[in-house]
Amino acid sequence: xxxxxxxxRLETRAKLLSVAEEIIDTQGCSALRVEDVVEKxxxxxxxxxxxxxxxxxLLTVILGARVMGFLDEMEAAPRPQSxxxxxDRLTPLLNFVAQDRVIFDLLLRYSGTTGAxxxxxxxxxxxxxxxxxxxxxxxxxxxxxxxxxxxxxxLAEGVQAFLNHVLAIGFCMxxxxxxxxxxxxxxxxxxxxxx
Amino acid sequence: xxxxxxxxRLETRAKLLSVAEEIIDTQGCSALRVEDVVEKxxxxxxxxxxxxxxxxxLLTVILGARVMGFLDEMEAAPRPQSxxxxxDRLTPLLNFVAQDRVIFDLLLRYSGTTGAxxxxxxxxxxxxxxxxxxxxxxxxxxxxxxxxxxxxxxLAEGVQAFLNHVLAIGFCMxxxxxxxxxxxxxxxxxxxxxx
DNA sequence: CTTATAAATTGACCGCGGTCATATTTTTCT
DNA sequence: AGAAAAATATGACCGCGGTCAATTTATAAG
Numbered sequence: 001x002x003x004x005x006x007x008x009r010l011e012t013r014a015k016l017l018s019v020a021e022e023i024i025d026t027q028g029c030s031a032l033r034v035e036d037v038v039e040k041x042x043x044x045x046x047x048x049x050x051x052x053x054x055x056x057x058l059l060t061v062i063l064g065a066r067v068m069g070f071l072d073e074m075e076a077a078p079r080p081q082s083x084x085x086x087x088d089r090l091t092p093l094l095n096f097v098a099q100d101r102v103i104f105d106l107l108l109r110y111s112g113t114t115g116a117x118x119x120x121x122x123x124x125x126x127x128x129x130x131x132x133x134x135x136x137x138x139x140x141x142x143x144x145x146x147x148x149x150x151x152x153x154x155l156a157e158g159v160q161a162f163l164n165h166v167l168a169i170g171f172c173m174x175x176x177x178x179x180x181x182x183x184x185x186x187x188x189x190x191x192x193x194x195x
Numbered sequence: 196x197x198x199x200x201x202x203x204r205l206e207t208r209a210k211l212l213s214v215a216e217e218i219i220d221t222q223g224c225s226a227l228r229v230e231d232v233v234e235k236x237x238x239x240x241x242x243x244x245x246x247x248x249x250x251x252x253l254l255t256v257i258l259g260a261r262v263m264g265f266l267d268e269m270e271a272a273p274r275p276q277s278x279x280x281x282x283d284r285l286t287p288l289l290n291f292v293a294q295d296r297v298i299f300d301l302l303l304r305y306s307g308t309t310g311a312x313x314x315x316x317x318x319x320x321x322x323x324x325x326x327x328x329x330x331x332x333x334x335x336x337x338x339x340x341x342x343x344x345x346x347x348x349x350l351a352e353g354v355q356a357f358l359n360h361v362l363a364i365g366f367c368m369x370x371x372x373x374x375x376x377x378x379x380x381x382x383x384x385x386x387x388x389x390x
Numbered sequence: 391c392t393t394a395t396a397a398a399t400t401g402a403c404c405g406c407g408g409t410c411a412t413a414t415t416t417t418t419c420t
Numbered sequence: 421a422g423a424a425a426a427a428t429a430t431g432a433c434c435g436c437g438g439t440c441a442a443t444t445t446a447t448a449a450g
Contacts, residue, residue, distance in 0.1 A: 006416065009428065034407060044430040049408065105300075111363055150386050158383060161360035165352070168306055168359070188353060191345050192387065201446065204398065229437060239400040244438065 013051050015041045020058055029059065029102040059106055064121030067107070070096060071128050079136055082145065083189035086136060090163065091182040098181050101171050108164060130156050137193065147195030155193060162188040208246050210236045215253055224254065224297040254301055259316025262302070265291060266323050274331055277340065278384035281331060285358065286377040293376050296366050303359060325351050332388065342390030350388060357383040 019041045023032050034055055038048050052058040070093040080086045097103050110122040133156035140146040146155075166184040214236045218227050229250055233243050247253040265288040275281045292298050305317040328351035335341040341350075361379040 003427080006427070008415080046409075046431070047429050050428075055407065108303075108363055110367065154382060154386065157360070158357070158386070161356045161383070162353070164360065164363070165356035168303055172305065187349060188356070191349065191353070195390065201397065203446080241401070241439080242399055245398075250437065
């Protein structure tokens with residue numbers, strides 16, 4: 001079994017993460033360059049890759065943590081009572097993902113990982129998200145608000161599909177259709193969740 | 196206005212395209228390297244980029260043409276009479292896109308471009324595809340087969356969303372769930388298109 | 391035919407993600 | 421404490437997409 005990491009390693013990792021987060025917060029994910037990170041952190045390039053595998057590995061850790069934060073908020077808020085309220089709950093997460101194509105691309109790459117590799121933060125996030133959707137839907141089905149002819153799991157997957165769809169659309173028309181994604185998704189939810 | 200390209204330029208372009216297509220057919224899109232293409236075509240690197248802008252530009256031309264071929268087939272076939280038959284019509288295109296992540300990623304990047312830049316082949320392909328879906332749906336609504344409470348355009352967009360969803364899922368679970376995408380999409384179509 | 395002008399091509403060069411044999415530091419063992 | 425072993429860090433190096441000032445080739449003008 002692998003030995004616990006030494007203090008030095010944890011410090012190096014923390015340094016790399018904090019430098020990277022600062023760059024992301026000030027310049028966005030697209031501007032993140034590994035060479036900048038290692039230079040500002042005062043470590044060698046190889047060290048970066050021994051910690052995170054590749055650039056996506058770093059992004060996975062940082063973005064995964066942020067996604068988890070949004071999921072915490074969603075779970076803390078009262079359960080939505082309608083498609084419109086579901087769209088409301090999604091707003092912060094959608095705006096976060098919509099702000100940068102790099103975020104969307106990275107999340108999408110993991111958006112179907114429901115099986116193996118559950119160690120990945122992002123995978124856990126997706127499972128949690130789908131589970132949460134299914135919980136919302138299931139409760140609303142019981143109250144008679146949503147269609148009851150379809151399993152909550154399938155409906156939840158569909159919500160995920162629409163979510164990715166409006167995000168993808170948003171990235172394509174650079175300036176046209178400035179409608180926020182949470183608004184764009186509503187027509188789909190109303191048609192998909194209500195019978 | 197720009198002058199017509201010279202014969203030499205057309206030959207160079209054709210050579211680059213044929214070499215690239217051969218590599219794609221034998222080794223797949225992921226294995227396509229610009230340096231290989233220019234070497235096999237006997238042309239300098241800069242020439243490649245003066246023709247296609249970037250690597251994606253080349254892929255756009257080649258994959259766009261192939262997608263158009265699939266759309267031709269779909270339009271030639273008799274109009275589908277049910278969600279299951281819609282899934283049938285989608286099968287060749289879905290299998291094509293599902294064969295390589297690079298194809299999926301590239302198509303997705305253009306999948307919402309309905310406004311400007313209509314000169315792009317892929318954009319035209321998407322518009323054509325959505326229009327075709329809407330046509331199918333509209334006809335089936337008139338026959339009473341599909342739900343008539345929702346505009347064909349919105350239903351067609353939803354089909355597109357599910358299509359991308361099952362493809363994304365397919366790429367995530369490397370080996371598990373070997374179900375072909377056309378089969379995976381059916382439950383969604385039945386719930387989305389029928390009331 | 392010669393010269394000016396535009397089109398097409400060239401290849402040295404750069405940026406940046408990623409690798410790996412080597413060096414340094416920390417831990418373990420006697 | 422000192423030696424062996426394991427963990428960590430290093431930086432020269434590579435692959436490959438992409439750039440651009442300079443060169444060659446084709447077309448138009450005199």
